Amino acid sequence: xxxxxxTHAKRTPTTAIVIGASMAGLxxxxxxxxxxxxxxxxxxxxxPAAAVTRQRxxxxxxxxxxxxxxxxxxxxxxxxxxxxxxxQGAVAVPPRDLSWFQGGAHRAPADAGxxxxxxxxxxxxxxxxxxxxxxxxxxxxxxxxxVQGLVVQxxxxxxxxxxxxxHRADLVVDCSGRTTPFLDQLADVGYPSPDVSxxxxxxxxxxxxxxxxxxxxxxxxLVIDDPTRGHRLGTMLPIEGGRWIVTLxxxxxxxxxxxxxxxxxxxxxxxxxxxxxxxxxxxxxxxxLTHGMPTSRRRHVERLDRTPPGFVVLGDAICSFNPVYGQGxxxxxxxxxxxxxxxxxxxxxxxxxxxxxxxxxxxVVDVPWRIAAGADFADPRTTGPKPVGTDLVxxxxxxxxxxxxxxxxxxxxxxxxxxxLAPPATLMTPAxxxxxxxxxxxxxxxxxxxxxxxxxxxxxAPRSRDKGSAxxxxxxxxxxxxxxxxxxxxxxxxxR
Ligand SMILES: Cc1cc2nc3c(=O)[nH]c(=O)nc-3n(C[C@H](O)[C@H](O)[C@H](O)COP(=O)(O)OP(=O)(O)OC[C@H]3O[C@@H](n4cnc5c(N)ncnc54)[C@H](O)[C@@H]3O)c2cc1C
Numbered sequence: 046x047x048x049x050x051x052t053h054a055k056r057t058p059t060t061a062i063v064i065g066a067s068m069a070g071l072x073x074x075x076x077x078x079x080x081x082x083x084x085x086x087x088x089x090x091x092x093p094a095a096a097v098t099r100q101r102x103x104x105x106x107x108x109x110x111x112x113x114x115x116x117x118x119x120x121x122x123x124x125x126x127x128x129x130x131x132x133q134g135a136v137a138v139p140p141r142d143l144s145w146f147q148g149g150a151h152r153a154p155a156d157a158g159x160x161x162x163x164x165x166x167x168x169x170x171x172x173x174x175x176x177x178x179x180x181x182x183x184x185x186x187x188x189x190x191x192v193q194g195l196v197v198q199x200x201x202x203x204x205x206x207x208x209x210x211x212h213r214a215d216l217v218v219d220c221s222g223r224t225t226p227f228l229d230q231l232a233d234v235g236y237p238s239p240d241v242s243x244x245x246x247x248x249x250x251x252x253x254x255x256x257x258x259x260x261x262x263x264x265x266x267l268v269i270d271d272p273t274r275g276h277r278l279g280t281m282l283p284i285e286g287g288r289w290i291v292t293l294x295x296x297x298x299x300x301x302x303x304x305x306x307x308x309x310x311x312x313x314x315x316x317x318x319x320x321x322x323x324x325x326x327x328x329x330x331x332x333x334l335t336h337g338m339p340t341s342r343r344r345h346v347e348r349l350d351r352t353p354p355g356f357v358v359l360g361d362a363i364c365s366f367n368p369v370y371g372q373g374x375x376x377x378x379x380x381x382x383x384x385x386x387x388x389x390x391x392x393x394x395x396x397x398x399x400x401x402x403x404x405x406x407x408x409v410v411d412v413p414w415r416i417a418a419g420a421d422f423a424d425p426r427t428t429g430p431k432p433v434g435t436d437l438v439x440x441x442x443x444x445x446x447x448x449x450x451x452x453x454x455x456x457x458x459x460x461x462x463x464x465x466l467a468p469p470a471t472l473m474t475p476a477x478x479x480x481x482x483x484x485x486x487x488x489x490x491x492x493x494x495x496x497x498x499x500x501x502x503x504x505x506a507p508r509s510r511d512k513g514s515a516x517x518x519x520x521x522x523x524x525x526x527x528x529x530x531x532x533x534x535x536x537x538x539x540x541r
Pocket of ligand 1: 068087111220
């Protein structure tokens with residue numbers, strides 16, 4: 046008989062530091078709280094207790110839509126979150142109650158098993174922050190703390206520097222947003238910088254919060270102009286406090302004006318009157334606030350051949366999308382989920398963690414990135430690395446626009462894909478293509494008939510390579526189809 050003696054070596058508790066307490070930082074902290082003994086979130090901003098826009102996240106004054114995929118992850122991490130938001134005034138907008146104008150007509154009413162929960166971005170962020178702190182006892186958040194730099198020792202990131210003092214961590218996650226300085230700092234000490242893809246869109250938002258004085262309108266609306274002509278768009282959605290948020294957007298220098306009358310005229314220039322009508326019968330609660338974004342920008346961290354253990358980057362720092370598709374927060378949640386899986390597999394301290402996470406993150410970012418890129422290139426002024434096959438797909442999109450006016454099943458499929466809840470390839474099955482073909486002929490919009498042969502068939506699509514792009518495949522086609530504004534569905538305004 047042998048006696049096995051087990052020595053229980055005392056395990057050193059693990060610490061993760063997350064830089065940034067915006068949406069990416071919060072969901073990252075939640076995902077890591079299952080794997081680290083201590084998670085410390087640091088933000089340079091003063092984090093307000095109330096649901097108000099804060100200085101370092103200026104985009105939070107604008108319409109923020111949480112796609113179905115993000116909503117599901119958040120509800121899983123924070124059970125009861127949606128109910129909590131509703132109790133604080135967030136408004137449920139079923140897809141069929143959303144007035145959705147695109148391609149010259151309103152789309153057919155349809156539901157897809159997901160409901161948009163409409164609220165201000167600050168309400169979502171503060172509620173998630175409160176839930177994180179109350180649910181995860183191993184998470185702390187410190188505000189007014191600006192991280193000055195990473196501590197790099199013997200080829201490993203071992204912590205962060207704040208006010209000249211080093212704080213040790215087994216893993217540092219950089220959620221400091223689109224303009225992160227930390228990858229540059231690593232480049233300064235000899236690590237390669239990731240390749241960057243930038244798609245030039247010159248997007249400009251103008252947003253105003255209003256309170257309707259009188260009258261009824263739809264429960265929410267989005268209006269999208271033809272991207273090959275004006276490429277203007279706008280949304281109006283109810284948010285907490287009986288208020289509505291109205292956002293107008295233009296591209297390539299066509300910025301919504303801040304003057305109230307000119308703003309209303311911009312709304313009136315849209316091809317359907319819902320937004321202008323709401324502005325007419327409302328009291329303005331804020332001035333018109335603007336935000337510009339010159340490019341959609343993706344850092345290809347998955348291509349890095351060398352990156353120090355103890356550090357990963359996540360959220361907008363990896364990929365900052367054209368916001369009209371409403372993907373940023375959901376992409377951050379999907380990335381945080383991927384990080385949780387990578388840590389579960391390799392451990393917080395593993396030298397293999399970064400590579401494994403970056404591979405997973407690239408997969409989840411790829412879908413929304415291609416969706417946004419495909420749609421952005423419908424505007425002929427857009428420049429940058431264009432996914433192969435985009436132009437070909439756009440011919441099919443013309444049919445999908447028409448089909449969405451007449452067919453609830455087509456709208457349903459689009460909603461699922463645009464909410465990142467179904468693979469884009471589901472839009473390209475023979476049955477769906479046939480449905481699109483038949484339904485498009487029932488659209489109320491009078492159009493010159495398009496020849497059936499204009500519809501690209503994925504299997505016979507060319508396999509050539511454009512520079513800087515992947516080879517064409519049905520998946521890519523479907524992505525663009527899913528997202529293109531002309532496809533009868535605006536991803537950032539997807540009703541769930
Ligand atoms: C106009 C606009 C509209 C948008 N609409 C939508 C939408 O409808 N739906 C959607 O899902 N997404 C939308 N987005 C994207 C969304 O805002 C982001 O994807 C989301 O906030 C996640 O970003 P992040 O947390 O990675 O970075 P950010 O939100 O930029 O946050 C970075 C955080 O890091 C902190 N920080 C930075 N440097 C330091 C430092 N050195 N030390 C400590 N802290 C630091 C900052 O204070 C900040 O809190 C929109 C974006 C814009 C610009």
